[in-house]
Amino acid sequence: MLSAKLFDHLNKTIITIISLICTLPLLLVIMVSFTDEKAIQVNGYSFLPEKFSLDAYKLLFSGNSPLLQSYFISIVVTVIGTILAVTITFMAGYTLVAKHVKYRNGLAMFFFITMVFNTGLVPWYMMSTSLGLKNNIWALIIPSLIFNPFNLFLVRNFMKQIPDSLIEAAKMDGASDFYIAFRVFFPLCMPVLATITLFYGIAYWNNWFNAIMLVDKPDLYPLQYLLFKLNSEISMIQSMQGTGTAPTATLPNESVKMATAILTIGPIVLFYPFLQKYFVRGLLIGSVKE
Template sequence: MKRKKHKISYINRKTPFDYFLILFFVVVIFITLYPFINVLAISFNDATDTLRGSNMLIPRVFTLANYEYLFTEKNLFPPLMMSIARTLVGTISGVICTAMLAYTLSRRDFYFRKIFTAMFVITMYVSGGLVPEYLLITRTLGLRNNFLVYIIPGVIWVYNVILIRSFIDGLPEALQESAKIDGASDFKIWYRIIVPLCKPVLATVALFLAVGQWNGFMDTYLYAPNLKTLQYMMYEIVNKTGIDPGNTHGQNVEVLASSITPQAIRMAITIVATLPIVIVYPFLQKYFVGGMTLGAVKD
């Protein structure tokens, strides 16, 4: 008689070490998320109640006064629109220009590609410095207090060029050769073949550019103080020690000071500044991981 083989399943068996790992990662997740949750709770909590203690996970006295103060007294809407505009325009133009340059440097029939690649890489280690950059942007290009000062200086990042070029080098050359035989131009090959195949790495570069544009404030401080962005306003508010009575627009300063504190304002503007990136990142995460891994592999 044949003996029946009994299959032993280890799927549902958990060892003490497994429970330890689960507990450990739960603690790590809590430690990671607690600062953001705490900032969110304080931003929605009554400012005077926060003075009793700011260690909280949920608002003790829920209020929208902090956000109302930001968008009315601090006139936060124009800087928010400026940040959105520079992020959208800077990201789209940066992705297009970077992808074009990377495709050009990936072409093996481009005779000077090694020379230009070396020149670009050198700029990653050696720069002209802040003073030449300031003189170039303000005097030579005349971009002071011009919206293009947010776009032109950061339209090409060498690291992104190398990332996209490495991804293109991993694509089959037969695709481009067959397109050439069919009479396709270089530009048509780029936007009909290369761009669709490079979606993962392009999404990765777009995320890099969007985060850089959204978080930038030094360029506003140096070149465009009249075109204030949300991050620059956050920088100004965080560096203030108290409420500015000159921005109360005729309201009762004592009432305002009793209901609003600098800590509450800092927390509220921190949430406003970080929320767009927190919302966008999950949708680009899979492309981000794929672009970082596939972009470094060559056939």
């Protein structure tokens, strides 16, 4: 009994130490984002800023900065895209589990093949533009909407643990497939649905590729793409200063990069605790159950 308690306390101590170590990089990023650029150039990164500065955040939130508009676009795209993607994945998973679906195994093999082979960039771009997904909000949602096969099989494997007797009882009461899916399966699948919601949400929030390929209007730039462009422009100006072809003004290049990281990961860090209690259970059961 004593050895079990000692082992438990030892595990807690080790996990606490590892957790504290893992927070150090995030703490360093936060500190550097509030450090003066000249101090960074002279002293490098430091947990204690030599000179406190808000220049990076002032630049990002300046009056002419479209940061708030990009935040709004990213939030809209993430919310709408995640809801639609989770719904489609859930319905596809139910189709692959329902035994009365005649070719469900063939469909599963078809989806599995898409995990191995990719059509390439050119067909993807031609298909997107032919559907009118150019310079509109749907260009940031629909190209990434088709469910990830990994998430699909995660949901399907989770659904396999649901007893067939529930489906049979619902059908005896005259329930349709739509009713069974959303009134019987959906509540029982909350752990795995929360897991793929996190996956889809992070993917949509971090997606900048669709904006590069399909969006030319600045008012439709998502947050990730806008900050990518801003960092690129600052780096270009600094390189021009090095050659003497641009005015010599100290731009907060390094601190802006760190402030950018804080602004981009903030919503995801705040969103994760609400799904944490479902995450591990849904991931383990969905990936192991057969």
